[in-house]
Amino acid sequence: MIVLRIIYEAIAQAWQQLYSNRLRSLLSLLGISIGIFCIIGVLSAVDSLEDNIRGSLDKLGSDVVYVKKWPWADVSGAWWHYIKRPNPDHSDYEVINEKAKTVDLASFHVVIGYKSVRFKSNTVENAVLIGSSLEFVEMFQIDFEKGRYFSPAEYHYGSNKMVIGAVVAEELFGEIDPIGRTIKMMGRKYEVIGVIEKSGDALLNPLDFDDCLLVSYNNARGLANLKARQIFDTSVNAKAAEGVSMQQMKDEIRGILRAHHRLPPRADDDFALNELSMISSVFDSFFGILNLVGIVIGLFAMLVGIVSVANIMFVSVKERTNLIGVKKALGAKRIVILLEFLIESVVLCFIGGLAGLGLIYAIITMLSNIIDFDMYLSFGNMVLGVVVSVLVGVASGLIPAIQASRMDPVEAMRQ
Template sequence: MRAVELLRFATGAIIAHPMRSALTSLGVVIGVAAVVMMTSIGLGAQQRVTSTIAGLGSNLIIVSPGAARAGGGGGFVMGAAGSGQTLRDSDAEAIAKQVEGVVAVAPVVRGQAQLAADGANWNTRIEGVTEDYLDARDLSIATGRMFDDREARQGRKVVVIGQTVARELWGDLDPLGRRVRVRGVPFEVIGVLTSKGQSGFGQDQDDIVLGPLEAVRSRIVGRRARGDTVQTIYVKAADGDSLDRVQEDTSTLLRELHRIRPGDDDDFQTQNMASILQASQAAVSTFTTLLAAVAAVSLVVGGVGIMNIMLVAVTERTREIGLRMALGARRSDILVQFALEAITLSLVGGLIGLLIGVGGATAIARLGSWPAAIPAWAGPVALGFSTLVGLVFGAYPSWRAARLDPIEALRRE
């Protein structure tokens, strides 16, 4: 029998029982749709993590204080990570001068403040920084300028604001040169940052005010930052290849400056953005693989369903098989016909599941403001696995049909 005739017979058998064929393919539909959706969600999560960490700055090392310790009488009570006050301006200056491969060092103090200007008010976060902050965090000025080193050292009352702050306080008006009161202290707006939008965790990166380090520390943060202490030091390496070395040299230098003896714990923490990104992506990738593996179980269940229905079909069509053999059909023709039926059922189910999976992944992305990351290989792999499922689980029923004795088959009622 020609291949076209075998395909026509297989298709006709499937169309003859539409409801049974649909239910048979349902397991494959669910399996393929689930795998495509889980994979898409996982890749979307990876993209979101990547964009979030990249938004902090490239080739960046974040130095933060260790946990605060308090207590007496032979015991200490540890505070939360980063709650200590062990970093100072001098640490940032030493890193900038003594660590090779560093292009920007930016000490930071931060707090939350209520702003008031021209009858409007807005609560936002304010950070006291130096002029190197823009380079360290890969930020830029949209209009106006950044305060210079002299203004930062003198603690001049000037600020650079984000787009959200500008919109909430002045709407469409130009904020440059206007006065804004931060906790009652008047500051002049000299610049507006270029918009960065929301971070991967939903934080508005444009809802921020940058002021000179000394001015913010003394007038806004107040008692929470004693003396010349800072809450974070951003260290930007010249390139990604030198990032690990710069991190190690920074840690070594800070241990020397803080007079930490060998074997004692550091009173600071350093975080490498590249390492954090790699670890986060690995965790998300593992989670995605696990979800996809669980979803793939549905494909096995769908394959078992195809096998069961094909075995029933062999029993129901025993006389038909015997008649075809009596008219000259070879055993290989019967084998191929039933295999084609199983593959067609699985392949159609895979195609429907692929469409549902792509549609579901896109809908989830829109509802949750999640990146719709549908891999290019989703289609070929989904259809390939569907074909494989049909071939594997249709093999035994096809073999059973081909092994029937034509005389016994014709006698079967």
């Protein structure tokens, strides 16, 4: 009870000192508030950015292997080695579908390039034409705003059917329902059978089909030479069966493709097996650096805050020297005097930390309403801000509090 009473009286006295010296307290709080704002503000911004990007990447699937010409990891300047590789083709997809036991689902798509598409007098330029396999929509869990994907019969016979992105549909048809309408591309007429749901406003959107035109692979073969080097991109995608590790699936796919490509035992792979963890590892380093930069900037700001609060506490000890002498003469122990000034310093920094967190919340809320990017102040960062504020209070008030607790009561009362 005595300890609680001491703490209560110390807090009340600290508040009285802060109120009676408002300008001085405000200047001290400013240093702490700026420090907390720098540290927690940067951490909150980085957390929001990381969640946005990782959420977008999760659409690619953590259990999917992408067979591509180029590796996603650092190529260490050996681009000349990779550029000579052939593009993965439909035969690679077929052999994986036929022989791979660890694969639950495989798909193939080829990005043919930018094309123009026309409906009556409306024309859309530079729409991305993609030829896709039947499993493509299931592999990437594509949602439709209207219509559907290709039926097995339409896919098999390469019918002139097309699925379009939301932006293409809006620019071509406006308020008209696009389903069943006929559009023209490369001198051919296509019936629109589906409109892909519009992508969100994610900062990084690896599956953005808003400006795309999807035709079946069998139809795309009649539009371009799909084995030509001018083809923008091809990819064979394989999803692991239940209970199968990524490494098991990669090992089996590597063996199947090496045999299919008739590579000698000592020859390097002429394909890359990519997975989401490769990109995640790159972002781990990137976000680690951003967090470190934020902490370093915040530490410098906190150092200024510590110095300013310590200076205020030294002044406070000097002003109350006579009162300290009276208290010690009446029997107050050193720990009581030490706690009194230490708690005052902690309260000062705690209020400054809350002000900094309030400023961060206000700015984050304002930015979230202005830009199409969700930002938030997490509970963990709020707790971290409060803890840092308390630790700063202890660090900045410890020496003045020790100095006050060691005063001789007679000498203190004489001053």
